[in-house]
Each structure stands twice: as structure tokens, then as C-alpha cells.
Amino acid sequence: MMKKTFFCVSLAFALTATAQTKDGGISEQMIQQMERQYAAQPANRALRNAIASNAIDNLAKNQDNAGALDTYFSIETKKQSIHDQQSSGRCWMFSGLNVLRANFAKRTDSLTVEYSQAYLFFYDQLEKSNLFLQGVIDTAKDPIDSQRVQFFFHYPIGDGGTFCGVADLAEKYGLVPMAIQPETFSAEKTSRMSAIIKSKLREYGIQLRRMVAEGKKTADIQKAKTDALAQIYQMLCLTLGEPVKEFTYAFKDKNGKQLTTAKKYTPKSFYEETVGGALNGTFIMVMNDPRRPYYKTYEVEYDRHTYDGHNWKYLNLPMDEIEQLAVASLKDGRKLYSSYDVGKQLDRKRGYADTENYDYASLFNTTFGMTKAERISTFDSGSTHAMTLTAVDLDANGKAAKWKVENSWGSSWGQQGCLIMTDRWFREYMFRLVVNKKYVSDKLLKDYEQKPVMVMPEDPLFQEDN
Numbered sequence: 001m002m003k004k005t006f007f008c009v010s011l012a013f014a015l016t017a018t019a020q021t022k023d024g025g026i027s028e029q030m031i032q033q034m035e036r037q038y039a040a041q042p043a044n045r046a047l048r049n050a051i052a053s054n055a056i057d058n059l060a061k062n063q064d065n066a067g068a069l070d071t072y073f074s075i076e077t078k079k080q081s082i083h084d085q086q087s088s089g090r091c092w093m094f095s096g097l098n099v100l101r102a103n104f105a106k107r108t109d110s111l112t113v114e115y116s117q118a119y120l121f122f123y124d125q126l127e128k129s130n131l132f133l134q135g136v137i138d139t140a141k142d143p144i145d146s147q148r149v150q151f152f153f154h155y156p157i158g159d160g161g162t163f164c165g166v167a168d169l170a171e172k173y174g175l176v177p178m179a180i181q182p183e184t185f186s187a188e189k190t191s192r193m194s195a196i197i198k199s200k201l202r203e204y205g206i207q208l209r210r211m212v213a214e215g216k217k218t219a220d221i222q223k224a225k226t227d228a229l230a231q232i233y234q235m236l237c238l239t240l241g242e243p244v245k246e247f248t249y250a251f252k253d254k255n256g257k258q259l260t261t262a263k264k265y266t267p268k269s270f271y272e273e274t275v276g277g278a279l280n281g282t283f284i285m286v287m288n289d290p291r292r293p294y295y296k297t298y299e300v301e302y303d304r305h306t307y308d309g310h311n312w313k314y315l316n317l318p319m320d321e322i323e324q325l326a327v328a329s330l331k332d333g334r335k336l337y338s339s340y341d342v343g344k345q346l347d348r349k350r351g352y353a354d355t356e357n358y359d360y361a362s363l364f365n366t367t368f369g370m371t372k373a374e375r376i377s378t379f380d381s382g383s384t385h386a387m388t389l390t391a392v393d394l395d396a397n398g399k400a401a402k403w404k405v406e407n408s409w410g411s412s413w414g415q416q417g418c419l420i421m422t423d424r425w426f427r428e429y430m431f432r433l434v435v436n437k438k439y440v441s442d443k444l445l446k447d448y449e450q451k452p453v454m455v456m457p458e459d460p461l462f463q464e465d466n
Contacts, residue, residue: 095337102388116244161305244267286317297314322433338389
């Protein structure tokens, strides 16, 4: 019996060894070649010792690029207070509301306002919950392992978004001042709240699919969905606070001096007074996606914040055209919602983004040669973070040399809460820009009205800003 067992084990080992080197596996010869190539580079020993005890970025930092920053900008919008999204993925909301409050300050010339992110985030999470539940109902007859059903259950809700969400949510639910509905622990640290709500939504999703499969009446299914949303509403009230319905507020100037008599508002009336009208229809979103034809429009299916709102639609443009739109808006004193792959070549301590900040190639004795299109296609790069574009510095030929954004990581971060980026970095890692139609040419506006190509939300570029 022992001989038989030994034989079986030996045979299994032999088969395993063979399988590891068959059809693309790593063979012993390949390992030996790797070892020889590594040993042939004497510097590797010193580098290994250095990297073992130090952060890679500290070793790769390009000292030729570490001098004092030029903080002058030839075109700069008025400064405003810097907010902090804390441990949440709400950058899109912070950036969008930054634009709205800057527009209000420009229009009134003296008054300031700071909007409550917690208030709008409440309805964002409620609307996304409804979008999930209704999506589950709409696809209930599809197999649970189908791509679309898997998409819904994988991403029931999330913190991320785009400016389209700010427009749809603010128009529908209004806005309130930050002082009226301040941040809560769960607004600033969303992970636990989000995980619990996702789990509950998935449970409700299974129940709704079962009701459809059993042939329940549409009215009964919708009632079950409403009951589910009532539970989610309760959970959001307990974590984010019950949404304000009416409040009294007086506007102040930038120094905090009260300038108006206190007045009663609802969120909708406060929106009307500070924003002044509908947002949808006043702006277009442009993107730089070098994988796809330029001057064409694209729409990301299911990428919206409300079931009755707008899918994310954009006009694909070369960077030269995007920069012209940005400069035109900034020259008129208007900030812009914009988004980036902010983690690439970012010097966090200095608040400085440049393609030459870190020399990883020399440190690892290799090259990193992918184009922007190749990085997107392989999930190596994509829009990850929204910030508010506030300034540009033009050279003697009128070309952009560097840019500045207001970030939402607090005023102690970077350049007093701002980030300076070189134009060469901007061209490689900037993706989205929301611009008022008044700064857009008739030709581009006509291009924007083309029938859009539908794009699936699983596309590498279309993760939401967070």
C-alpha cells in the first residue's frame, strides 16, 4: 500500500512539474536566464539594499526637477476657501459645488456661499440605490451571471461621480449651505456605511428578481422597491442626517461679515437664488480619449446619478482644443470642473505634478514607453480624481506653460490646498473638462449635438471621479 501511495505521489509531482513548464509556463531554463541577467548588473545589489529600506518615490525623485516652484500665473480666478473630502470619494461633488459657488461669487461681486456636500450626498446615495433596484427589476429576466446583471450587483452604489450628477441632483433637490447641514462622520468616512448599504441592496435585489421570476404584479414589485428604499432612507438619515427641508440664512462676504438680512429658504429656493436657473443645457463635457475618433460624441450607458437623469455624454477633442476652451473660460474669471489621473508623477508634499518628477526608468534600468491611448486601453491610466481648474500661465506665444487647480484634500495640502501642474503633465493625464456653452464655438456645439455612440460603463476610461 505504501509503495502504491509513493508511486502515485511521485507521478503527481512529475505531472505537476511538467504542467508548470508546458504551454507558456516558467521553465527552469527561463529562471536561469533571469538570474544571469540580474547578476550581470553589479548596481542591482546596491539598489536592492537601498530599495529595501526606503520608499521608491524617495529614491526615484528627480533632483534636477526639485527646485523652487514658479507660483506666478498670468490668468487666475479669484481664490475661495478650500474644502476637504476626507476619506470619501466625493471629489466630483466638491469640484462641482466649487464651480457653482465661484459663479455665485462672481455674479454678486461680494457675497459668498459654501454648499453642504452632506445634503446633496444624501440624495446621491438614495438615487443610486433606486437606480440599482430599478436596474435589477429591468434586467430580472436575464441570467444572474449576464454582464449587465453582474454590473449592477458588483456596483450597487458608490461615492464617485461626475459633474452631470451635480447638475441632476441640484436641480431636483436643491442646495443648502454647509452651515445648515454640516458633515457627519459617515459623510467624511464613507466606507463602512457604503458597505452596509451595498449588502442590504444586494439582498433586496435578489428578492426583486425572485418576485419577477414568480410572475408577481408590477404594482407589487414597485411597492417592494419603495419599501426597500424606505429602509435605505432610514439608514442614510442615521448616518448622514435627515435632509433639511426649510432653514433661515444670511449671506456673508469673503471676510465673514454678514451682508444681508436673514431670510427663510427651502433647498429649491436657495438653489434658485444662488445658481439662478437650470444647469442642464448650459454646459458641455469634453474629454481627451485618443483611442477614439475626435469631434464625435459618446454616451456612457447607465452612468447617471438619477434614474430620470442624464447619462454621461461627452465630446471627444484633441488636447489643443480642450486647452483653448479652458483658457477662454479662465480669462473670463470662471473656474471649471476638470478631472485627472492624479496619482501619476505627483509630488504630494509640494503639490506639484510633472512628468519628470520621478525617474522610475533609471531606478529600475528600464523604460516606460506607453502612449496615453495605450495606458487607457490597458487600464494603466484613466480619470480618477476631479479638481477645480482655477488658473493658467501663458508663455510669450500665448501657449499654456502650467495650470493650477483647487483640490479637495484640505488647505494644508500642497500649495495651500492647490495643485500646480506643468502643461506636459496636463496633456498626458488630464481627461475631462466641463465648460459653459458660451465659451464653445458654434462648430463644436454642432459637433456636440451629434447622435452619440453608446459606450459601456465597463470601459477602461469610465470609472467615476472619486
